Amino acid sequence: MLNVILVDDEVVAVNALKRRVDWSKYGIEHVYTANSMQQAQTLFQNEKIDFMLCDIEMPQGNGLDLYEWVKIYYPAVECIYVSCHPEYEYIRKALQLGTADYILKPIDYEELDQILTQLIERLNKQPELEEIPETIIRTLAEKESKEKQDNVVHQAKRYILQHIQENIYIEEIADQVHLNAQYLMRLFKKETGLSILEYITDERLKLAKELLAKTDYPINKVADSVGYGNYSYFTKIFKKNTGMTPAAYRQNQK
Numbered sequence: 001m002l003n004v005i006l007v008d009d010e011v012v013a014v015n016a017l018k019r020r021v022d023w024s025k026y027g028i029e030h031v032y033t034a035n036s037m038q039q040a041q042t043l044f045q046n047e048k049i050d051f052m053l054c055d056i057e058m059p060q061g062n063g064l065d066l067y068e069w070v071k072i073y074y075p076a077v078e079c080i081y082v083s084c085h086p087e088y089e090y091i092r093k094a095l096q097l098g099t100a101d102y103i104l105k106p107i108d109y110e111e112l113d114q115i116l117t118q119l120i121e122r123l124n125k126q127p128e129l130e131e132i133p134e135t136i137i138r139t140l141a142e143k144e145s146k147e148k149q150d151n152v153v154h155q156a157k158r159y160i161l162q163h164i165q166e167n168i169y170i171e172e173i174a175d176q177v178h179l180n181a182q183y184l185m186r187l188f189k190k191e192t193g194l195s196i197l198e199y200i201t202d203e204r205l206k207l208a209k210e211l212l213a214k215t216d217y218p219i220n221k222v223a224d225s226v227g228y229g230n231y232s233y234f235t236k237i238f239k240k241n242t243g244m245t246p247a248a249y250r251q252n253q254k
Contacts, residue, residue, distance in 0.1 A: 001029035002123060003048055007040045007066065008055040008082070013105075017053065017082070020109060026120045037061030037069075044074055050123055051078035051100070056090055064090075065180050067097050072152075072187075078119060082107060096178065152177050153191045156184065160200055164207060165227050170196055204228070205241055212246055213253040219246045 004023065008014045014033045023031050032047060034040035036058060043049065052070070056063040067079050081094050084105040094102050101115045155177045160168060173196065174181040188196050204226040211222045220231045223246075228234035238246050 002027055002050040002120065003030040003032065004028050005032040005034060005040060005043055005047075005049050005052040006054075007034045007037075007052055007058075007063065009035050009058040010055070011035055013055070017107070021112070021116075026116055027124070037063075037066045040066055041069065044070065044077075049074070049077060051080070051119060053080045053082050056081055056083040056085060056094075064093050064097065065183050067094075067099065068179055068183050071097060078123065080115060080119065152179065152184070153188055156188060156196070157199070160196075160203060164200075164203060165225060167227065168200055200227075201237065201241070205238060208234075208238060208246070209242075209249065212250040219250075222246065 006014050006017050008017070014035065018031050018033060030047070032043050032049065034043055037060060040052070040054075052067075054063040054066060063081060063083070070077050070079070078100045079097070080100050081090075081102045082105060083090065083102070086104055091102055100119050103111060103115065156173050159173050159176045170181050170185065174184045177184060179187070185196055188194070188199070192199060194202065208222055208226045211217055211225060212219075215222075217225065219235075223229070223231050223234035226234075228237070235245055238244075238249070242249060244252065
């Protein structure tokens with residue numbers, strides 16, 4: 001038996017979808033509902049969910065953000081987007097995330113029936129995991145999720161180090177790792193204990209200390225070399241984080 005979650009900030013829309021579809025026809029045991037990304041995340045953490053039907057435009061985290069999160073923590077879960085937005089950018093992002101399908105509101109229930117039938121057939125063909133001890137399944141899932149998170153954070157760090165001399169924008173980093181910028185910032189903070197901006201500052205200051213200690217570069221060149229085109233701002237940031245000016249730090253190292 002399978003379980004589904006319906007996610008839409010419009011309560012009426014969720015209730016209508018839950019009521020109008022004969023879920024038992026598809027072998028669905030439980031139909032969970034959520035009206036926000038946070039409610040959906042709580043249900044994922046507490047219930048076994050096999051696939052979801054999800055709106056895109058929602059406050060405090062949209063449907064794209066939610067599926068990005070699901071893909072990291074519950075990679076086997078399938079998604080069907082149900083949206084009133086036919087815009088190419090929404091559809092493109094949904095396809096990049098690997099969504100099973102994308103249908104427009106108002107829902108054509110004959111079209112939805114075809115989509116659900118195909119999806120259920122695919123889900124039922126997947127290998128059964130019931131014979132494997134639940135603790136082993138949980139351990140494997142947690143390991144896979146952790147590796148995916150580590151990989152994303154590692155890619156973000158690598159991009160930062162490769163562009164440390166340039167202006168670095170969080171949106172550009174997010175594009176590189178194919179995540180929403182807000183979600184990347186939350187994930188990065190969770191995994192490293194630092195915000196992305198704090199990490200960039202730390203790495204720039206580490207490099208600045210190396211250059212001050214081991215080269216005779218003028219301080220304005222050191223500032224340029226670590227991505228601070230404004231000498232005064234560099235001096236201010238350096239002193240705030242080390243307790244001394246760049247010149248004093250260089251003298252102290254000698």
